[in-house]
Amino acid sequence: MPNAYIVGAGQTPFGAFPSESYRTLFTEAFEAAVASVDGSLNAEDIDEAVVGTLGVGGRQLGLSAPAVTEHVGLHNIPCSRIENACAAGGFAVRQAVQAIESGMADVVLAGGVEVMTDMSGDTTKYWLGVSGETEWERLTGTTFSGVYAQMADAYLDQYDATPEDLSRVAVKNHANGAKNPKAHLGFSCSLEDATNAPTVADPLNLYHCCPTSDGAAAVLLASGDVVSEYTDERVRVAGVGAASERVGLADRDSYTGISASQEAGKTAYEMAGIEPDDLDFAEVHDCFAIAELLAYEDLGFCAPGEAATLLREGVTDPDGDLPVNTSGGLKSKGHPIGATGTGQMVEAFDQLTGSAGDRQLDDPTYGLTHNVGGSGGATVVHILEQEVAR
Amino acid sequence: MPNAYIVGAGQTPFGAFPSESYRTLFTEAFEAAVASVDGSLNAEDIDEAVVGTLGVGGRQLGLSAPAVTEHVGLHNIPCSRIENACAAGGFAVRQAVQAIESGMADVVLAGGVEVMTDMSGDTTKYWLGVSGETEWERLTGTTFSGVYAQMADAYLDQYDATPEDLSRVAVKNHANGAKNPKAHLGFSCSLEDATNAPTVADPLNLYHCCPTSDGAAAVLLASGDVVSEYTDERVRVAGVGAASERVGLADRDSYTGISASQEAGKTAYEMAGIEPDDLDFAEVHDCFAIAELLAYEDLGFCAPGEAATLLREGVTDPDGDLPVNTSGGLKSKGHPIGATGTGQMVEAFDQLTGSAGDRQLDDPTYGLTHNVGGSGGATVVHILEQEVAR
Known part of the structure; x- marks a missing residue:
């Protein structure tokens, strides 16, 4: 143990x-x-x-x-x-x-x-690009928004989900981030704002991308x-899981799931001896809105294709059965690459010790953190447990 | 254990x-x-x-x-x-x-x-430079040869050692590397060659620097x-030790020893339950000739100031009591940054399994590897043990 x-x-x-x-x-x-x-x-x-x-x-x-x-x-x-x-x-x-x-x-x-x-924005794009697959992504000019847009396209095509569902991720996470004094974009937004934003890489618009x-x-x-x-x-760190996946999207079996997340989640649940149903909250890697939907499925919060339903029904809202990204997530709290995964731990620790201020959940016992490298080339999942009844 | x-x-x-x-x-x-x-x-x-x-x-x-x-x-x-x-x-x-x-x-x-x-050489120098201390070394134009030259200067000033002793490191390691088919500079050199080479950063000449x-x-x-x-x-990996030190030379207590090497060595010896005297060979980080002399002292092969004597007396020759860098070391075998530390392990494994060809030592039991980052900002030491009598 x-x-x-x-x-x-x-x-x-x-x-x-x-x-x-x-x-x-x-x-x-x-x-x-x-x-x-x-x-x-x-x-x-x-x-x-x-x-x-x-x-x-x-x-x-x-x-x-x-x-x-x-x-x-x-x-x-x-x-x-x-x-x-x-x-x-x-x-x-x-x-x-x-x-x-x-x-x-x-x-x-x-x-x-x-x-x-x-x-400059171009230089930042270069430095982020060096984490992309080299031959077929980076050197062809595909940025990470482009890679995730392909995943979003495939997902919207395969399942009963719409661009509005991507916007719902933004609305939820901005509402959470508005309560987080540490958030980069700590303001709330309406579904209309999040739907009518300028396109970045179709179907992803500005509100579907983290800062x-x-x-x-x-x-x-x-x-x-x-x-x-x-x-x-x-x-306690009750469970730890990590896995790799082909770095380049084109080399993978599926565009609508990240196998590294699935494998990392499985390992972490097994080590912790719990099921997804036992979780009280999760911080997942929503670098793009589609990534949060994939995470729901890859981590077993719902079956494949049902992420949008989970979101629409409010299950992952702060007052839902499984609040996701109470911190605001990468979308609203922000995404300073190397600090993102440890930042997720800060939110989980704060929630489990009753220190989450206006975002505090009601006595959570188990929290999960999910941190993805690139478009899924490497994923790590932790499950934290509050052992002391509070 | x-x-x-x-x-x-x-x-x-x-x-x-x-x-x-x-x-x-x-x-x-x-x-x-x-x-x-x-x-x-x-x-x-x-x-x-x-x-x-x-x-x-x-x-x-x-x-x-x-x-x-x-x-x-x-x-x-x-x-x-x-x-x-x-x-x-x-x-x-x-x-x-x-x-x-x-x-x-x-x-x-x-x-x-x-x-x-x-x-180009200039670009390589830039990429190596990003491991140096930023404000007082890199931005003032001090390269790693310059940093190690300062250490060499201090050492030659403080102890009874000469530039010729630096050349002796090169002569020994090139003689070893000449027997290693994997070596980058697999040729032997005379003390005259190694002494009369062009200056890189005084007192270090070309033969005092690895490729x-x-x-x-x-x-x-x-x-x-x-x-x-x-x-x-x-x-078996019998002992492991690692430590950090101030990244910049000017911030340290001493120029004639690397505290991270001392600390890492101490931890590794304690874990392995052996003393330096028990070692049968070592691969040490000789990026510059002075670094090998410092390693002898930092790792307890001899007292401070006695490294040159150890070298002159042939103790670290292949037929001496404690052969060092039988592979040729960084000086002759080469120094492909990320591969250097794992490359030291290859030599140690080959020696301990009787696979070192013309460089094979006589049934060694304990071997040490010593890998230094920068000018000593991070050091890691491993002690390997052949448990089976051969």
Whole structure:
């Protein structure tokens, strides 16, 4: 049984902070994570650090982990950077869990950071593009909106779903994000707004695409042996799953599901010993609206083709049976690549410890986080459990 | 007691292969690793993969792990890229060990790959530079030769060592590399050659600097529970240590030692339950000749200031008490960044399984590998043990 607990989690606001550096943002997130521990945890207590970042923009591309960890006073410990495109942060958490489960560390920092808005839009597009499949996507000029548009096209064609359902994802997530002071686009929008927005890559319009964000988020994990030294909270990493998939869309068996998400979810549920029905909330990777619909199906929230129904019926609304993206998701909260997966953990930790403010759910026990790299080339899923009745 | 075994290891030749891609090189190394397993191990047996690469040159910078693992037939398993500059490969092996020790995987691939010679020298210098400290090194025009030259200057000033001792490192490692068919610069050189070479960054001359190489190397690890399904060899990862240090030289307490190497070595020795005296050979990170001398001291092969004496007395020659860099080291075998650390593992595995050809040592039991990122911002050390009397 997994033995890793989350004892603290914090983040910067996500947004456009072009004058901030990866070090200043990382420091702010680190300090927020330390402050969130209800006991006392210091830099000296940390045995190992893992940093998720794509390193957008050609700044510190090598040794970027020690470059940020030295800046928050972590010295002489194992530090490494993990990269899996937009899933870098989620994989950093997984690696932190492995470090603890292996017995090599008792307290581990998993952080994520990205600065993206200090470049022109074209440059940002280039840096995001380097996570795409090279020969048939990137070099033919297909950006990620184009790749996800193909998935949306296939989905709308195959199932009883409409472009309006894509807009419903935006409406729900913006309504949630409007209650999140850390959200990049923290405003609500109407179904009309979200339907009549300019096209980005048909059928995806502007409201069906997440923003380009800056930000950092940090998670502190501890082994079961030491967790009580730091906190009375018992937020356990009950399940972990990860998988890969062909990087290029054209090489896959299906455009209407991501096998890496299916496999990662399956592994995580098995490890946690629960079913999708047991979940009280989920943070899923909605880089584009279609991605949230696929996630519902890939993670077993509903059968294939039924995601739009789930959404229309309000099941994934905050007052539904399975609230999804109470944080606002990538759509409204924002998507600072390397910080996105650790940012999902911040929301899950806050929900499970009763610290989610206006977004607080009613005593949740199980929460799931789902972080996707590229268009599904790598996915990581975590299931968190609040062990203490609150 | 660590429970991870190396069951196979293989590599491409290291050299200048500008027309090869990161995928073709990775595939060649993977196939060599699979072929080196004395039983049968297939892609389907592999539970997880970790790929070390800096991603020099702006090719597939995001999702670069699944981009190569899908190319060798690994699908639907956790794949991630780890980066710690020149120590990326060694950290990939460490992460593979953690995956096994955590109980999440039984068979793990740790690979490393880099393509560097398909760019101009200036571009390569830029890509290597992104692993240097930004404000005081990179942006002032200090390259890695300049950083290591400062360390060499300080060392020669502080201790009874001369530029000729730096040349002796080159002479020894080239003599070893001349026996290694995979070496990039597989020729021997005289002390005169190595002393009279053109200056690169005083006191370092051309023979005191390793080449810029292309290549890939792959290591297959298995848990103690399943190792006998694949091989009768028992090459155990007996010790693992890693640590960080200030990225920038000017921020450190000492220029004549790397604290991350000292800390990583200490952790690895303790885990393995051995002392430096118990080692039968070592592969150390000699990106510049001075780095090999520092490694002798940082890893406890001798006291501070005595490295040159050790070298002059032939202790680290192939017929000495502690042969170092029988592969030729980074100096002669080559230094394809992400592949260097996994390449060190190939030499250690070959030595411990009696497969090192003309370089074979006499029945070694313990071998150490030492992989440094940047000028010491991150270091990882492994100790391998041949458990079966041969």
